[in-house]
Amino acid sequence: MRVAVIKESExxxxxxxxxxxxxVCPRVRxxxxxxxxxxxxxxxxxxxxLCISCGICVKRCPFDAIKIINLPDxxxxxxxxxxxxxSFRTFNIxxxxxxxxxxxxxxxxxxxxTNINIISNKIIPNFGNFDKVYSTEEVIKEFRxxxxxxxxxxxxxxxxxxxxxxxxxxxxxxxxxIVKSNRFKxxxxxxxxxxxxxxxxGEAQLVEIAKVLDEEAEVYIFDxxxxxxxxxxxxxxxxxxxxxxxxxxxxxxxxxxxxLDYLTDFVQIFYGSEANYGVASHIMPSRNGIxxxxxxxxxxxxxxxxxxxxxxxxxxxxxxxxxxxxxPEFTIKINDFTLDTKGGRLFKGDVVGILGENGIGKSTFIxxxxxxxxxxxxxxxxxxxIFSTKFFYYFFGRINFVKIAKIRYNLIxxxxxxxxxxxxxxxxYSNDFLLYRSCYIKCPKAIYPILKSKVLRHFIWEVYYxxxxxxTSFNAYTARYT
Numbered sequence: 001m002r003v004a005v006i007k008e009s010e011x012x013x014x015x016x017x018x019x020x021x022x023x024v025c026p027r028v029r030x031x032x033x034x035x036x037x038x039x040x041x042x043x044x045x046x047x048x049x050l051c052i053s054c055g056i057c058v059k060r061c062p063f064d065a066i067k068i069i070n071l072p073d074x075x076x077x078x079x080x081x082x083x084x085x086x087s088f089r090t091f092n093i094x095x096x097x098x099x100x101x102x103x104x105x106x107x108x109x110x111x112x113x114t115n116i117n118i119i120s121n122k123i124i125p126n127f128g129n130f131d132k133v134y135s136t137e138e139v140i141k142e143f144r145x146x147x148x149x150x151x152x153x154x155x156x157x158x159x160x161x162x163x164x165x166x167x168x169x170x171x172x173x174x175x176x177x178i179v180k181s182n183r184f185k186x187x188x189x190x191x192x193x194x195x196x197x198x199x200x201x202g203e204a205q206l207v208e209i210a211k212v213l214d215e216e217a218e219v220y221i222f223d224x225x226x227x228x229x230x231x232x233x234x235x236x237x238x239x240x241x242x243x244x245x246x247x248x249x250x251x252x253x254x255x256x257x258x259x260l261d262y263l264t265d266f267v268q269i270f271y272g273s274e275a276n277y278g279v280a281s282h283i284m285p286s287r288n289g290i291x292x293x294x295x296x297x298x299x300x301x302x303x304x305x306x307x308x309x310x311x312x313x314x315x316x317x318x319x320x321x322x323x324x325x326x327x328p329e330f331t332i333k334i335n336d337f338t339l340d341t342k343g344g345r346l347f348k349g350d351v352v353g354i355l356g357e358n359g360i361g362k363s364t365f366i367x368x369x370x371x372x373x374x375x376x377x378x379x380x381x382x383x384x385x386i387f388s389t390k391f392f393y394y395f396f397g398r399i400n401f402v403k404i405a406k407i408r409y410n411l412i413x414x415x416x417x418x419x420x421x422x423x424x425x426x427x428x429y430s431n432d433f434l435l436y437r438s439c440y441i442k443c444p445k446a447i448y449p450i451l452k453s454k455v456l457r458h459f460i461w462e463v464y465y466x467x468x469x470x471x472t473s474f475n476a477y478t479a480r481y482t
Contacts, residue, residue, distance in 0.1 A: 010065035106270030111278030163217035201228035271305030
């Protein structure tokens with residue numbers, strides 16, 4: 001079967017192109033006009049059954065809006081949900097197990113949230129017939145003989161109450177009015193007395209988790225519960241979920257492999273092509289599932305969903321006694337906070353992790369080394385690259401070998417421009433852009449030619465970044481490149 005995906009947000013037909021995808025299509029030239037046609041809104045559409053997957057339209061589309069993917073014909077019978085014509089679709093389905101914790105793992109944009117919306121009865125499966133609204137009886141009949149059938153039967157008969165933690169925190173008001181009972185004591189009294197608008201990302205996440213745990217339900221669903229939480233809080237939350245919900249059915253969508261291994265009984269892997277299609281694997285024990293995900297190969301299904309395996313590289317011993325960088329013992333005082341740091345050194349090639357709770361000086365220590373804060377100490381004589389955890393932050397640095405595409409920018413005031421773009425930091429340039437950004441740029445008009453060239457190399461600029469996601473939101477696939 002062929003999957004043809006046209007991104008409506010990228011397709012600018014008919015205003016900014018002459019339907020070039022239809023003009024260059026061999027099938028249209030042969031007379032099969034319905035192979036590529038115009039929708040009611042004027043944008044292009046492709047009839048997948050007539051497409052021969054030549055790839056000409058993909059290469060000629062000036063907006064990179066078209067994707068053609070070949071899949072095994074056997075997958076057609078496992079199609080669970082499709083959003084619309086030439087849009088994202090998901091195969092198979094996430095499967096809860098009664099009184100067990102099932103973890104869902106996979107890269108972003110391949111249908112994890114879509115699946116948990118299906119099993120929480122927010123979305124009704126359409127099996128690719130997106131013009132038809134299926135009844136609950138028809139859905140149960142379609143899943144007859146599969147592990148999910150008993151669950152859906154109870155769900156649609158309203159025997160199951162669902163408690164679900166969404167990705168985004170949208171509650172307003174006092175925390176004590178949101179988390180009314182706080183029965184598992186995840187929230188301390190100081191936090192209960194605060195307004196939700198003043199919460200940090202980690203505090204808001206903790207409030208949302210405590211709110212869901214306060215509910216009495218048969219099924220609990222947590223969509224990326226560990227985002228923004230420090231390591232200590234992650235273990236506390238995981239321990240609470242394991243102990244408090246040991247007799248409940250739990251689904252956890254998470255990118256943190258350590259927490260998945262600690263928290264879950266079983267794992268289900270999601271793979272596919274970002275924003276194009278997603279496939280749910282069979283259920284596996286947690287340890288086997290995580291190792292399978294790292295390997296990138298499903299032996300039971302004979303599917304390789306990644307062309308490389310994620311392996312921990314061995315650290316080679318230092319070839320010289322001369323440290324690459326070093327710093328002296330120093331003390332930093334900021335208001336009532338004091339950070340005492342011992343001297344240290346790093347050798348070339350070292351990869352060092354800094355682990356600890358939030359608010360104990362990890363970011364302050366890194367900023368001190370980079371010389372970004374005036375702490376009365378000298379910064380290291382090297383260039384440091386810093387990925388900040390703040391939503392808005394000031395960055396002055398060097399961008400090196402970053403390939404950029406789909407740049408759009410508009411003047412908002414004076415010489416401040418809002419710029420949205422997608423870029424890849426992989427060694428080989430790909431149309432599957434790994435990272436997406438929106439930012440505010442303060443720069444002269446001289447940057448226009450550089451932006452239009454779609455490649456920034458050895459160029460220093462001042463920029464206010466806006467992060468829509470934090471580092472902990474990255475999946476294992478994206479984190480490999482950061």
